[in-house]
Amino acid sequence: MANTISPLFGHNGAPLSQSADTARTTLAGMWAVRLFEEAVDSLFARGLMHGTMHLSIGQEASAIGACAALEHTDFITSTHRGHGHCIGKGADLTRMMAELLAKQTGYCRGRGGSMHIADASTGNLGANGIVAGGIPIAAGAALAQKMKGTDRVVMCFFGDGATNEGAFHEAVNLAAIWDLPVIFVCENNKYGMSFSTEKSMKVENISERAAAYGIPGITVEGNDADAVYAACHEAVQRARAGHGPTLVENITYRWKGHSKSDKNLYRTKEEIEDWKHKDPIVKFENRVIEQGVLTREDCDAIAADIREKTRVAITEATTAPDSDPAELLSSVYRAIQGGN
Amino acid sequence: MTDRIITYSEAIREAIGQAMEADPNVFMLGEDIGVYGGAFGVSGDLYHRFGAERIRDTPISELGIVGAAVGAALVGMKPIVEIQFSDFTAQAMDQIVNQAAKIHFMLGGELSVPMVLRAPLGSGTGAAAQHSQSLEAWFAHVPGLKVVMPATAQDAKGLLLAAIDDPNPVLVLEHKLLYKTSGPVTEEAIRTPIGKSHVARQGKDVVIVATGVMVSRSLEAAAALAEKGIDATVIDVRTLSPLDMEPIEEAVRATGRILLVQEAPKHVGFMAEVSARLAESKSIYSLEAPIKRLCGLDIPIPYAPQLEKSVVPQIPNIIQAVEDLIREP
Numbered sequence: 001m002a003n004t005i006s007p008l009f010g011h012n013g014a015p016l017s018q019s020a021d022t023a024r025t026t027l028a029g030m031w032a033v034r035l036f037e038e039a040v041d042s043l044f045a046r047g048l049m050h051g052t053m054h055l056s057i058g059q060e061a062s063a064i065g066a067c068a069a070l071e072h073t074d075f076i077t078s079t080h081r082g083h084g085h086c087i088g089k090g091a092d093l094t095r096m097m098a099e100l101l102a103k104q105t106g107y108c109r110g111r112g113g114s115m116h117i118a119d120a121s122t123g124n125l126g127a128n129g130i131v132a133g134g135i136p137i138a139a140g141a142a143l144a145q146k147m148k149g150t151d152r153v154v155m156c157f158f159g160d161g162a163t164n165e166g167a168f169h170e171a172v173n174l175a176a177i178w179d180l181p182v183i184f185v186c187e188n189n190k191y192g193m194s195f196s197t198e199k200s201m202k203v204e205n206i207s208e209r210a211a212a213y214g215i216p217g218i219t220v221e222g223n224d225a226d227a228v229y230a231a232c233h234e235a236v237q238r239a240r241a242g243h244g245p246t247l248v249e250n251i252t253y254r255w256k257g258h259s260k261s262d263k264n265l266y267r268t269k270e271e272i273e274d275w276k277h278k279d280p281i282v283k284f285e286n287r288v289i290e291q292g293v294l295t296r297e298d299c300d301a302i303a304a305d306i307r308e309k310t311r312v313a314i315t316e317a318t319t320a321p322d323s324d325p326a327e328l329l330s331s332v333y334r335a336i337q338g339g340n
Numbered sequence: 341m342t343d344r345i346i347t348y349s350e351a352i353r354e355a356i357g358q359a360m361e362a363d364p365n366v367f368m369l370g371e372d373i374g375v376y377g378g379a380f381g382v383s384g385d386l387y388h389r390f391g392a393e394r395i396r397d398t399p400i401s402e403l404g405i406v407g408a409a410v411g412a413a414l415v416g417m418k419p420i421v422e423i424q425f426s427d428f429t430a431q432a433m434d435q436i437v438n439q440a441a442k443i444h445f446m447l448g449g450e451l452s453v454p455m456v457l458r459a460p461l462g463s464g465t466g467a468a469a470q471h472s473q474s475l476e477a478w479f480a481h482v483p484g485l486k487v488v489m490p491a492t493a494q495d496a497k498g499l500l501l502a503a504i505d506d507p508n509p510v511l512v513l514e515h516k517l518l519y520k521t522s523g524p525v526t527e528e529a530i531r532t533p534i535g536k537s538h539v540a541r542q543g544k545d546v547v548i549v550a551t552g553v554m555v556s557r558s559l560e561a562a563a564a565l566a567e568k569g570i571d572a573t574v575i576d577v578r579t580l581s582p583l584d585m586e587p588i589e590e591a592v593r594a595t596g597r598i599l600l601v602q603e604a605p606k607h608v609g610f611m612a613e614v615s616a617r618l619a620e621s622k623s624i625y626s627l628e629a630p631i632k633r634l635c636g637l638d639i640p641i642p643y644a645p646q647l648e649k650s651v652v653p654q655i656p657n658i659i660q661a662v663e664d665l666i667r668e669p
Contacts, residue, residue: 075415108448118447125414126447130438136407137414137439144412147367147393154411167434170404177399332445332483334452334507 003094003313005032005087005306008068013233015226016068016284023288024302026225029064030281031306033057033084036093037256039310040083040100040114044260049100053114054081058223058255061280062187063088065228066155066250069183069236075123075141075154077134080115081187081254082127085157090122093309097317110323111331125154131192132158132165135184139171142180142245153181153239155232161192163206172245176213179244183235186249187222193258194266210247222250223280226287253278342526348490349382349519351497352458356383356420358529359504360390363418366504369396369405370422379424380460380519402431406457410440410509413455418504425471426459426513429479440509441484456503460516462553462603463652469640472648474604476551479511480581480613486510486534487580491555493523495578498532506534515553537584539591543571546662547591549614550601551577554653558601561658570666580610588614589623596628597665603652606635629668634661 008016008025016026037057043049056063063084067076070089078085086096091107099106100114107117118126125141128134138156145152162168163186175182186206190197203209210217216238220231228250235246253275257264264272288294346354359366367390373383374397387395398405402423409419423429429436436457444452463472479487486508490496496514503510540555541562550558555576562572573591577583592598598618600611615631618624636652653661 077411106448108446111448112446116446118451120450125411126443126451128439130434133407133434133439136404136435137411139404140408140411140413140419141415142411143408144415144417147412147417167403167407170399170401171407173399174401174404174408331449333486334444334449336506 002092003309003316004090004092005029007088007090009070009072011068016065016229017226017287017291017293020293023293026064026068027281027284027299027302028306029088030060030225030284031303032087032093032309033060033063034281035306035310036087036096036313037083039314041256050102051113052260053100054259055256056081056084056254058275058279059187059189059252060084061225061228061284062222062250062252065225066185066232068229069232070153070155073123074152075125077125077138077141077154077156078127079134079157079159080127080129081159082117082157083114086117086119086124086127089119089124091117091119091124093313094316097313098320101317102323103317103320104323105317105320106323132162132167134158135162135167136171138182139175139180142175142182143178145181146178151240153183153236155183155185157185157187159192160186160188160190160197160206161200163209164200172213172215172247175245176215179242181239181242182245183232183239184245184247185232186247187252188249189252189254191258191266196266205249207247207249215245215247217247217249219249219251222252223278223283225280225284342524344525344527345522346493346525347520347522348493348496348514349380351493351525352382352500352514353384353386354525355497355500355529356386357389359501360394362529365416366418366420367394367396368420368422369398369409371398371400371424373397373422378422380516382519383422402428403435406432406435407439409455410435410453413453414443414451418454420456420458420504423457423459426461426475427470427473429459429475436479436485437482441482444508445484452507453509454507455509456500456512457509458500458512458514461513462515462517463641463648464517466643466645466648468643472641474552474602474636476513476580477604477608477610480610484509485581487513488534488578489513489552489580490578491518491552491576493521493525495532497525498530499534499578501529502531502534505531510534513552517553521556532578535579535582535584537587538576538578539573539587540576541572541574543573543595545571545595546597546599546665547573547575547588547595548599548601548658548662549575549577549588549611551580551610552603554601554603557653557655558658561655561662564655564659565662570662572662577614583613585617585621589618589621592618592623593626596626598627598631599661599665600631600633601653601658602635604636605638606633607638609635611635629665632661632665634658
């Protein structure tokens with residue numbers, strides 16, 4: 001049985017915190033990202049997980065708020081810090097965990113790991129280990145939608161660092177001149193590995209870069225799921241109506257290091273603590289409780305339910321068979337149907 | 341075989357036109373392929389036949405163009421990218437090597453990238469070092485890519501149609517000196533199988549293995565050698581990756597002498613792989629002389645015509661190399 005957080009599809013644009021249903025789904029999504037990644041962090045620290053991974057703890061509102069603006073049939077492209085996007089689009093937590101644990105039942109059969117999870121069944125065209133690598137791909141997937149005459153859109157996630165890559169500029173320009181149905185979602189977490197945005201670019205807001213391509217750009221409080229959703233909903237509507245791309249910049253922050261080797265030498269403890277006070281989950285919980293949409297008990301029950309789903313993911317993934325080297329050589333090329 | 345003679349360029353255009361008529365998901369994108377008709381005139385009138393949506397002019401953004409093709413291919417389109425000069429693939433290397441080549445394997449096998457990338461390679465046009473390279477070995481070295489080099493008009497059509505059918509990324513490296521050459525080409529939408537080397541001439545004294553424009557030069561050299569009483573087999577390695585060694589080994593067993601000819605620099609070139617595979621095979625026991633390579637010099641392609649010609653193998657060099665080989669030991 002699938003172990004997923006059913007994403008919110010087909011929502012009408014009203015704030016996510018406004019109704020109990022949307023508030024529950026949003027909280028469940030954010031908790032799933034948080035608890036999945038905390039579990040991964042712990043498995044790694046205990047030597048039970050191999051390789052490396054990039055955690056998005058602290059950035060949950062960006063992934064979940066943005067994906068809430070999509071339909072099931074829409075596509076996403078993601079990044080090395082992509083667990084949140086996968087979950088937001090409806091990926092199975094057990095298959096994600098199995099991939100990170102190098103199992104045959106993982107999304108990539110153990111060939112990709114944390115940085116390469118793709119899920120065709122939910123329109124996830126893949127996380128990407130190359131900074132900005134997914135941006136031209138998103139433009140191309142959107143071009144295909146336009147040529148086929150579908151009303152599907154592509155949401156393209158990337159970080160602040162990616163906007164200094166040539167691929168960003170080439171791809172946003174292509175999407176702009178062809179009015180492609182793509183939403184460029186920049187998760188500005190202030191650092192490209194260790195290099196701060198203050199040092200890496202002269203513009204104050206990354207959204208200003210949209211002007212260079214003649215498309216709208218908006219800077220959003222990225223730890224506010226309602227704000228992210230509102231901006232993305234508008235951008236999705238615009239894309240779906242054939243009016244082309246939008247650049248949405250979500251200002252956020254990662255609590256953890258860039259990857260497993262990070263000693264946080266480039267930022268202060270105070271800065272990290274300061275951002276922990278802007279916890280997107282706490283912010284959203286406070287709002288829905290204040291507004292009387294959910295109770296404290298409701299919120300705690302949601303977190304407990306996700307904690308159980310995460311535990312199931314670990315248990316099921318741990319007992320799955322290891323990935324199999326026997327099939328590697330025959331997996332490089334897709335076989336030609338009918339033989340050749 | 342047909343007796344209809346058309347150019348290599350026309351054969352490519354005919355293949356694209358037939359593929360686009362047969363499948364609405366096939367489209368072309370690249371720089372100046374629309375009204376201009378392509379830097380080498382290959383797309384020609386396709387823009388007028390299929391329109392701006394499917395013969396899609398792009399900005400000068402090789403990385404963006406190839407990436408867009410990868411993305412479109414991932415969701416069911418069959419893009420054909422034209423890169424104006426194969427040298428410019430260097431601008432798009434991330435999308436070719438890190439994305440297109442890896443996606444099917446790395447993401448677990450559900451997705452694939454049925455993209456065709458066409459690019460003219462080779463020297464001989466006076467365009468100097470940044471517009472004249474033969475970079476086929478770069479791509480043949482990357483698992484996940486298929487690499488073909490058509491040497492005739494018929495194969496320019498047949499290999500391209502096979503590449504469009506293929507569910508994997510295929511690089512079709514066309515030699516720019518061949519675009520205006522002519523040959524018999526079947527009118528129907530024929531396929532030349534990818535992954536099969538082709539015996540272009542059967543002989544009994546020596547085997548010459550060649551790629552791209554070196555195939556026709558080797559055939560001309562073989563004709564001249566025949567007059568001197570030397571009967572050469574010529575093998576056209578139409579597909580560099582995956583490589584079919586069988587006809588090459590068979591010819592070695594029959595003749596005992598082998599000359600490997602490529603335009604690209606010798607050092608770590610494609611023929612080094614052919615040589616190594618032969619050396620690893622039992623066919624090596626049939627050799628009566630050491631394996632011989634005739635390649636481009638290990639220098640950038642220069643501008644001046646006399647300099648440019650001196651860098652890559654010409655017909656007299658091939659004749660000389662075969663005569664030297666026959667005299668061994």
